[in-house]
Amino acid sequence: MxxxxxxxxxxxxxxxxxxxxxxxxxxxxxxxxxxxxxxxTQDENPDIKDEVTNKTALKIIDMHENLDQYKDKEVSMELQFFLTGEEDKFSLGVIDSFNGEEMLFNILAETKDHKIPEGFKNYDKVKVNGTIKELKETHEDHNHNVPLMMVKNIEKIEQEKKDN
Structure with a gap:
């Protein structure tokens, strides 16, 4: 070479x-x-509570963050009904805008007889009262406690039909 x-x-x-x-x-x-x-910084990563304006959504956020303050207390709220896919639990919440996207703010709910109330479908507006309990939610990598409303009374709120 x-x-x-x-x-x-x-x-x-x-x-x-x-x-x-x-x-x-x-x-x-x-x-x-x-x-x-x-x-x-905090200004670049705002707290979710600074972005949400719906008072019911803010109360649900507070229930999750301060569960000890709500535990064993009776609450009455107007919410929307949502099926969760479980046989004995359903969800109650509101849909609100967060960062330009619609987001569901909700808590799990259960009745004394562990049955989903009949005659309700997703998005139905309901008036509900019940006692907040603590539910241990298990995930693959961690556990945490979430609010569970033990529903005493739930009734559908009839929405007014708009005339065109």
Whole structure:
């Protein structure tokens, strides 16, 4: 092999190895000084309660965050009825806008006889009263307690039909 070709291949190999070694280092240096890695301030990550305006949604959020204050207390609310897919539980809540998207704010509910009340369908407006209990919800990687309303009374609120 020609000594000049050998020298050329050696230089090319050194350049390739140098780039392979320096690329990750340059990447780490540039990302370290990037503004996207700076800590997020409270103003940039607003509290959900600052964005939600529906008073019922805010009360449901408060029930989740401060369950001890609501536990064993009777509450009456006007909500919407939602089936959960479980045989003995249903959901009560409201739909409100959060960050430009509709979001369901809800609590699980159950009756004394552990049956879903008949005559209700998803989105029905209801007036409900019951006692807030604590339910241990189990997920694959953690457990946490959530509010569960033990419903004493639930009735459908008839919506007025709009005449055109």
């Amino acid at each position: 020609n000594p000049n070709k050998k020298k050329t291949y050696t230089i090319i190999a050194l350049i390739v190895v140098g780039v392979m070694i320096l690329s990750p280092i340059l990447y780490m240096i540039t990302t370290a000084f990037s503004t996207s890695n700076t800590p997020v």
